[in-house]
Amino acid sequence: MDADDTRPALTQLRRGTIEFCVLALLRHDERYAVDLVRELGAVDGLVTSEGTVYPLLSRLRRDGLVTTTWRESESGPPRRYYRITDSGGRSLRAFADDWSRFRDAVDTLITEEGR
Amino acid sequence: MSDNRTGDEAVASYLSRLERAGAGLPPDRRSELLQQIREHLDEVSSSPGATEAGVLTAIDRLGDPAVIVAAEELPTAGPATVSPTPPSRWGPLEVISVALLTVGSFLLPVVGPTAGLVCAWLSRQWTHREKAVATLLVAPTFLLFGLLLAWPLLRL
Numbered sequence: 001m002d003a004d005d006t007r008p009a010l011t012q013l014r015r016g017t018i019e020f021c022v023l024a025l026l027r028h029d030e031r032y033a034v035d036l037v038r039e040l041g042a043v044d045g046l047v048t049s050e051g052t053v054y055p056l057l058s059r060l061r062r063d064g065l066v067t068t069t070w071r072e073s074e075s076g077p078p079r080r081y082y083r084i085t086d087s088g089g090r091s092l093r094a095f096a097d098d099w100s101r102f103r104d105a106v107d108t109l110i111t112e113e114g115r
Numbered sequence: 116m117s118d119n120r121t122g123d124e125a126v127a128s129y130l131s132r133l134e135r136a137g138a139g140l141p142p143d144r145r146s147e148l149l150q151q152i153r154e155h156l157d158e159v160s161s162s163p164g165a166t167e168a169g170v171l172t173a174i175d176r177l178g179d180p181a182v183i184v185a186a187e188e189l190p191t192a193g194p195a196t197v198s199p200t201p202p203s204r205w206g207p208l209e210v211i212s213v214a215l216l217t218v219g220s221f222l223l224p225v226v227g228p229t230a231g232l233v234c235a236w237l238s239r240q241w242t243h244r245e246k247a248v249a250t251l252l253v254a255p256t257f258l259l260f261g262l263l264l265a266w267p268l269l270r271l
Binding site for chain 1: 154
């Protein structure tokens with residue numbers, strides 16, 4: 001099971017923010033699934049098992065925040081590419097504002113420096 | 116490398132574990148999930164220079180099928196979870212009650228507000244606390260009216 005079961009707050013935080021991290025990775029360019037999953041997996045503490053990103057990608061697609069297209073690959077089978085939609089972009093910008101306020105608010109209370 | 120792609124057996128075994136773990140998912144969601152994971156592992160195993168160890172690492176990084184299925188089962192955090200608007204707290208009974216307690220006090224002293232309070236206490240929309248407040252607000256006018264009526268008698 002999840003190694004962070006003993007830290008439920010971290011699990012909740014991850015659950016609430018990961019979809020916006022996916023949208024942020026797609027902000028400038030479309031990406032194919034493996035590339036996206038690898039990049040998320042490479043950021044420390046963000047994803048515990050890479051496979052859980054796939055249900056998230058399906059959900060974002062169902063909610064109209066990303067779209068998918070197939071493209072041929074030079075090195076292997078065709079790849080499914082993910083691209084952010086206008087609605088996904090709006091969602092990301094709104095979250096970015098909320099997040100910076102939220103982060104600052106929490107930091108004000110929990111950091112020791114300057115107190 | 117043989118004719119088979121690298122790590123085919125490990126991939127097949129992992130996919131069948133995932134299929135079993137996802138038995139409780141709606142069929143379309145399960146087949147989409149399996150398809151995505153299959154594509155992921157196909158991509159890894161068919162890339163130039165793929166090794167068996169690399170495929171095993173990729174499987175390991177994908178994680179426990181049960182955890183992936185659990186992520187698929189999480190509720191959508193989209194518009195579907197928006198709570199319905201609460202029902203209006205103003206039905207006909209509540210409107211009549213307020214009318215009787217205010218305008219009614221002038222038109223029909225004592226009778227008006229009394230009927231208003233009865234309506235208020237019959238209301239299913241208002242809480243006991245709100246009904247008690249209404250009663251307390253009206254109570255002084257009853258006292259005042261009672262005193263006015265009793266005044267001539269007291270002077271005797």
